């Protein structure tokens with residue numbers, strides 16, 4: 001009979017060596033007890049004791065492609081398919097989905113315990129809808145069942161940031177996380193209580209780069225609190241509806257190759273404006289995700305954390 005130290009090591013080794021993850025952490029299900037009702041680990045898996053969180057960095061080349069598209073516009077319009085395929089939607093989400101599935105299979109068949117693999121990205125949602133957990137792989141309202149970004153913070157492999165993305169010292173916000181709930185008892189990694197990586201008093205890159213002013217600057221006073229693992233974190237009051245306009249290309253200036261018209265007319269849309277716009281949104285027939293969400297993420301792409309200068313500065 002393996003003890004929890006050995007099982008934790010087995011799972012970590014599997015994720016790091018076999019599944020190619022860059023970061024792995026573990027927290028108790030109770031660390032997320034302050035999430036909204038219906039989105040807590042035990043709402044999804046009654047017997048959940050532990051949350052396993054794992055992250056794979058985004059490919060620098062895919063990030064690079066999105067920079068070209070954001071900076072060069074139509075001249076680099078086909079770069080959108082690179083970022084969509086390798087950076088945000090197709091490959092990262094399917095790969096993460098498969099890794100999560102195989103980990104669940106391992107926990108169920110080899111360890112004889114109960115796993116609950118969580119959906120982990122835009123490909124896992126279908127129609128956009130409003131939920132209290134809009135942020136995961138991007139600021140989209142995808143109906144995700146749990147806030148995996150918060151789980152990554154609870155498990156100590158990421159910190160909160162002003163832009164609402166979970167950030168890491170290794171990769172900044174340019175990382176995707178997957179998650180599995182289980183009734184296994186594991187050895188937990190503590191939240192990172194060290195100095196905050198993100199200091200919005202001195203850095204305003206995400207607020208400055210946001211084309212929809214969806215991330216108010218720190219001195220605006222527009223902020224919100226996250227409660228995770230008994231701690232409080234201050235982050236910007238992200239305007240999800242405004243963000244949605246850019247990420248989904250609901251106006252021509254944001255849309256990529258396939259223009260859909262100006263479906264939203266205001267810079268401060270309400271939920272009803274987004275619902276109305278989506279009624280007139282022509283779905284993509286050239287993308288597995290019929291609602292491509294790859295048209296912005298400037299806040300993630302340009303955040304200086306994670307050695308941005310060294311990797312992208314002289315591109």
Ligand code: SF4
Nearest residue numbers: 210243246296297299
């Ligand atoms: S994804 Fe774009 S629109 Fe949304 S918050 Fe980030 S920079 Fe702003």
Ligand code: SF4
Nearest residue numbers: 161198203205206303
């Ligand atoms: S761009 Fe700057 S303020 Fe925004 S999340 Fe990154 S470090 Fe924080």
